[in-house]
Amino acid sequence: MSTLTTTEPPPPLAPPPALGRRSSLGDRAFRVGALACGLTVLAILALIAVATTREAWPAVSDQGLSFFTSRRWAPSVEIYGSLAFVYGTMVTALIGLALAVPVSVGIALFLSDVAPRRLRRPVGALVDLLAAVPSVVYGFWGVTVLAPAIVPVYDLISDLTSPIPVLSTLFAGPSTGRGLFTAGIILALMITPIITSITREVFDTVPGAQKEAAYALGATRWEMIRAAIFPHSRAGMVGAVMLGLGRAMGETIAAALVIGSSPQITANLFASGDSMAAVIANQFGEAGGLHRSALIGLGVQLFLLTIVVNMAARVIVARSGKYR
Amino acid sequence: MTTHEPHPRRRFAGLASPVAALVALAMVATACGTDETDEATPDGAGQNTVTTVREDPINATLNASGATFPKAFYDMAIDAYRRVQPGVTVNYAGGGSGQGRNQLRDGVVDFAGSDGIVREEDKASYRGGEFLYVPTVAAPITISYNLPDVRDLQLDADTIARIFQRQITKWDHPTITALNAGVRLPSSDITVAHRSDGSGTTEQFTRYLDAAAPGVWTLRFGSTVEWPSGTQAGNGNQGVAQIVRSTAGAVGYVDLSDALAVGLQVARVKNKAGRLVGPTLEAASAALAGARVNADLTYNPLNADGADAYPITAPTWILVYKNQTDRNKALAVKSFLRFVLTTGQTLARDVDYAALAPSLQERALAQVESIVVPGA
Amino acid sequence: MSLQPAVLGSGISRGRRARNRAAVVLVYLAVVAAAVPLGFVMAYLIEQGGRVLTFNFLTRDIPVSARTRGPGMGPAVVGTLLITGAATAMAVPLGVLAAVYVNEYGKKNRLAAVIRFLADVMAGVPSIVMGLFIYTVWVLRFGFSGFAGALALGCLMLPIVIRSSETALLLVPNDLREASTALGARPSRTILTVVIPAALPGIVSGALLAVARAAGETAPLLFTIGVVTTTNLNLFDGTNTALSTQIFGNATQPFPGGISRAWGAALTLVLLVFVLTAIARVIARRFTVR
Numbered sequence: 001m002s003t004l005t006t007t008e009p010p011p012p013l014a015p016p017p018a019l020g021r022r023s024s025l026g027d028r029a030f031r032v033g034a035l036a037c038g039l040t041v042l043a044i045l046a047l048i049a050v051a052t053t054r055e056a057w058p059a060v061s062d063q064g065l066s067f068f069t070s071r072r073w074a075p076s077v078e079i080y081g082s083l084a085f086v087y088g089t090m091v092t093a094l095i096g097l098a099l100a101v102p103v104s105v106g107i108a109l110f111l112s113d114v115a116p117r118r119l120r121r122p123v124g125a126l127v128d129l130l131a132a133v134p135s136v137v138y139g140f141w142g143v144t145v146l147a148p149a150i151v152p153v154y155d156l157i158s159d160l161t162s163p164i165p166v167l168s169t170l171f172a173g174p175s176t177g178r179g180l181f182t183a184g185i186i187l188a189l190m191i192t193p194i195i196t197s198i199t200r201e202v203f204d205t206v207p208g209a210q211k212e213a214a215y216a217l218g219a220t221r222w223e224m225i226r227a228a229i230f231p232h233s234r235a236g237m238v239g240a241v242m243l244g245l246g247r248a249m250g251e252t253i254a255a256a257l258v259i260g261s262s263p264q265i266t267a268n269l270f271a272s273g274d275s276m277a278a279v280i281a282n283q284f285g286e287a288g289g290l291h292r293s294a295l296i297g298l299g300v301q302l303f304l305l306t307i308v309v310n311m312a313a314r315v316i317v318a319r320s321g322k323y324r
Numbered sequence: 325m326t327t328h329e330p331h332p333r334r335r336f337a338g339l340a341s342p343v344a345a346l347v348a349l350a351m352v353a354t355a356c357g358t359d360e361t362d363e364a365t366p367d368g369a370g371q372n373t374v375t376t377v378r379e380d381p382i383n384a385t386l387n388a389s390g391a392t393f394p395k396a397f398y399d400m401a402i403d404a405y406r407r408v409q410p411g412v413t414v415n416y417a418g419g420g421s422g423q424g425r426n427q428l429r430d431g432v433v434d435f436a437g438s439d440g441i442v443r444e445e446d447k448a449s450y451r452g453g454e455f456l457y458v459p460t461v462a463a464p465i466t467i468s469y470n471l472p473d474v475r476d477l478q479l480d481a482d483t484i485a486r487i488f489q490r491q492i493t494k495w496d497h498p499t500i501t502a503l504n505a506g507v508r509l510p511s512s513d514i515t516v517a518h519r520s521d522g523s524g525t526t527e528q529f530t531r532y533l534d535a536a537a538p539g540v541w542t543l544r545f546g547s548t549v550e551w552p553s554g555t556q557a558g559n560g561n562q563g564v565a566q567i568v569r570s571t572a573g574a575v576g577y578v579d580l581s582d583a584l585a586v587g588l589q590v591a592r593v594k595n596k597a598g599r600l601v602g603p604t605l606e607a608a609s610a611a612l613a614g615a616r617v618n619a620d621l622t623y624n625p626l627n628a629d630g631a632d633a634y635p636i637t638a639p640t641w642i643l644v645y646k647n648q649t650d651r652n653k654a655l656a657v658k659s660f661l662r663f664v665l666t667t668g669q670t671l672a673r674d675v676d677y678a679a680l681a682p683s684l685q686e687r688a689l690a691q692v693e694s695i696v697v698p699g700a
Numbered sequence: 701m702s703l704q705p706a707v708l709g710s711g712i713s714r715g716r717r718a719r720n721r722a723a724v725v726l727v728y729l730a731v732v733a734a735a736v737p738l739g740f741v742m743a744y745l746i747e748q749g750g751r752v753l754t755f756n757f758l759t760r761d762i763p764v765s766a767r768t769r770g771p772g773m774g775p776a777v778v779g780t781l782l783i784t785g786a787a788t789a790m791a792v793p794l795g796v797l798a799a800v801y802v803n804e805y806g807k808k809n810r811l812a813a814v815i816r817f818l819a820d821v822m823a824g825v826p827s828i829v830m831g832l833f834i835y836t837v838w839v840l841r842f843g844f845s846g847f848a849g850a851l852a853l854g855c856l857m858l859p860i861v862i863r864s865s866e867t868a869l870l871l872v873p874n875d876l877r878e879a880s881t882a883l884g885a886r887p888s889r890t891i892l893t894v895v896i897p898a899a900l901p902g903i904v905s906g907a908l909l910a911v912a913r914a915a916g917e918t919a920p921l922l923f924t925i926g927v928v929t930t931t932n933l934n935l936f937d938g939t940n941t942a943l944s945t946q947i948f949g950n951a952t953q954p955f956p957g958g959i960s961r962a963w964g965a966a967l968t969l970v971l972l973v974f975v976l977t978a979i980a981r982v983i984a985r986r987f988t989v990r
Binding site for chain 1: 734837951
């Protein structure tokens with residue numbers, strides 16, 4: 001707070017503006033305008049919810065509970081079950097998480113503690129660049145470059161794991177390169193920036209005193225991380241991971257191009273599958289009647305799932321902020 | 325409250341590397357770019373005698389979508405038509421027969437390409453009322469495969485049905501080797517590729533299997549079919565072609581034009597007369613010759629009789645509303661369809677499509693004339 | 701503040717030292733694990749895209765057939781700029797004013813909290829659902845158009861703009877508001893002449909990030925804009941096309957001509973997004989009042 005010390009009396013203030021009706025009308029109009037803009041968010045969201053649910057209702061009521069429990073999706077005989085797509089969405093998202101979380105945590109640690117000063121900005125730029133690439137470009141690269149190139153890698157892995165019981169079912173060959181695992185890789189590329197940036201913010205909030213205390217007790221860098229950073233950041237990391245999960249589940253285009261478009265529930269991660277968003281993108285154009293309604297039903301289901309995950313994540317992250 | 329003015333030099337320090345990188349990137353990109361100028365123009369475009377009536381210039385934009393099976397033909401026809409009527413822009417979006425019918429029904433396109441027929445019970449939901457089938461071309465549906473060492477694969481309906489139902493999963497299965505005496509087939513897995521979108525090509529292909537392999541084929545027919553698990557799906561004929569091309573041991577059903585353009589190997593199929601016939605335009609025309617045409621100009625050349633007929637020859641139509649609402653669009657539609665049915669027919673061969681038989685062509689032209697133009 | 705642990709010769713056991721070194725190696729490996737795929741993506745992008753990126757490419761019409769080799773992607777460039785521009789024109793004013801309400805007028809009251817919560821919910825709506833929504837509500841009635849696509853993109857941008865504007869407004873010190881009120885300004889005047897200008901760097905940079913995100917989106921445009929091969933400058937009439945949908949369409953085609961055009965479009969799009977993001981960061985860093 002600055003204090004004014006003058007030796008002369010302050011100049012007379014201009015008289016306050018007349019509190020005429022005109023200015024208060026303009027002021028009130030502005031307030032109402034801002035309120036209206038705020039309300040459009042409600043309006044749009046309400047409209048989305050109402051319109052999509054109303055369009056989806058015919059299919060869901062027609063199919064009943066089997067819409068959510070059946071794995072059979074057969075538009076030709078008007079049977080719509082979403083289970084195979086939910087499976088594909090969750091599996092690819094989880095594979096993406098499994099690949100992205102260790103990498104993201106590592107990069108976050110690098111940026112907040114391990115990196116020498118001059119490496120910090122380039123690696124930060126690297127993460128920014130990862131985030132800047134649009135999903136369709138990742139998908140395009142995935143289907144033209146990654147999928148063909150990764151087939152020998154998959155074949156190698158399936159050969160190596162064939163004698164091991166559980167792994168041999170998970171990684172059975174042969175594969176065309178398009179499938180659940182490839183989609184998981186592309187998703188991992190896409191969610192790494194989000195998880196990295198949030199985790200890094202959380203790591204940066206660790207009080208310096210705690211880190212210094214760990215070093216003062218003779219800890220190595222790794223031990224300091226384990227003792228001071230991780231315990232403090234647990235909730236934040238969980239929140240970051242769940243936000244990444246939410247993003248991976250909603251990703252449409254990149255997954256649609258490399259997932260194989262073959263809805264099935266299979267333990268073989270190298271096999272092709274399908275996800276909710278991808279099947280909507282693929283089939284919506286031609287769908288009519290009950291088929292279209294069922295696809296919108298999938299959209300609503302996906303929407304609800306991502307809401308739940310995102311909300312849980314925000315609650316956890318918000319709560320971790322109170323840890324300070 | 326204090327404001328920190330960053331030191332002038334430091335203010336720009338952060339800018340240097342990203343901006344420099346960006347400028348370098350852009351310069352490298354544009355410097356390395358070259359215009360690929362070997363544009364492939366269809367041979368014979370503009371060299372044939374045009375039998376169309378001289379028309380007044382029209383100004384309109386036509387939006388269409390639908391079958392990817394004839395897309396290569398429509399793309400070429402649109403390109404050539406631009407020289408006849410430069411004021412008419414035709415946008416054909418593809419997306420599959422299902423999408424075309426759907427969007428015509430909803431009134432978001434002016435005409436639709438479809439290899440499949442609209443079910444009776446669906447006709448009432450078409451917003452524009454009565455619609456017409458205008459046959460345009462026909463072509464073989466090839467059984468394309470990716471086996472570099474097998475030059476001439478031979479199959480019959482039963483075997484094709486078993487392969488696509490995943491009852492035969494390896495290339496060296498006895499049934500396949502029996503049909504290919506003297507050829508060494510690998511023991512690798514067969515990767516089946518089919519359509520992920522609602523497809524008239526799928527409908528024609530499955531109709532064929534339903535007719536030609538009745539005891540074996542159980543999946544019935546339709547624009548979508550419940551394919552068995554462990555198969556791959558692609559978007560459009562081109563998407564299936566892409567899968568077959570990039571996956572060793574793959575097999576899929578692709579229109580002839582795309583199969584040849586991508587360089588896929590195509591199989592010979594045993595026709596109804598018991599002869600092995602390859603997917604050529606002559607064999608397709610032979611199949612068309614015997615097909616019976618209905619009053620609404622739908623017809624079925626699948627599994628045709630005739631010694632030289634290719635059994636999986638598929639028809640395709642353009643669906644358009646009989647009673648048009650916009651005068652300019654109506655004139656443009658009629659003009660474009662006339663072009664497709666006259667000059668277009670002479671150009672079809674260049675992109676590997678079979679022209680219609682002359683009798684069918686006449687009936688199709690009469691069908692186009694019956695489109696009602698408002699405000700005439 | 702980087703703290704170097706004082707590791708004295710015999711003070712640390714070999715096991716602990718090994719674990720520490722292993723951990724540091726793993727961290728570096730994590731960076732490499734992210735850099736390598738990104739490097740591949742950028743390498744292919746620059747090599748394949750750079751091969752076709754010329755002035756002609758950015759201005760010539762799209763060939764009708766995907767089999768044709770040669771340029772260009774002109775209509776897609778125009779389409780992306782037009783549609784994203786229209787979406788920005790709708791979403792940014794709306795979003796900033798909404799953030800103004802939440803932060804300046806509503807503050808702690810229930811309505812502001814609800815709006816804030818719903819903006820978060822809206823941010824989580826999958827982009828394909830936005831596209832479906834606009835298709836059922838708009839396209840079925842008015843047909844495909846660039847404007848329908850702009851509506852879908854605008855819905856996508858709105859929550860991002862609201863959140864970043866809110867953060868920017870929050871950062872403006874209260875002293876400024878109090879001083880303005882003390883001088884007799886009405887709340888609207890305070891907001892318009894004091895608060896928003898002070899928050900402007902944050903607002904602009906947040907808006908640019910939203911634009912960058914929208915420019916790259918495909919799913920909302922799939923069922924709203926249709927397709928076209930010539931430039932359509934009319935946003936409200938007729939189908940349109942964009943770089944993202946062109947890349948998606950060509951990604952499933954096997955033809956080298958279409959694929960090389962898609963690489964060119966991809967490089968153009970990445971450059972566009974990168975420029976917007978870089979400008980956003982520069983504005984935020986350079987102009988923010990601390």
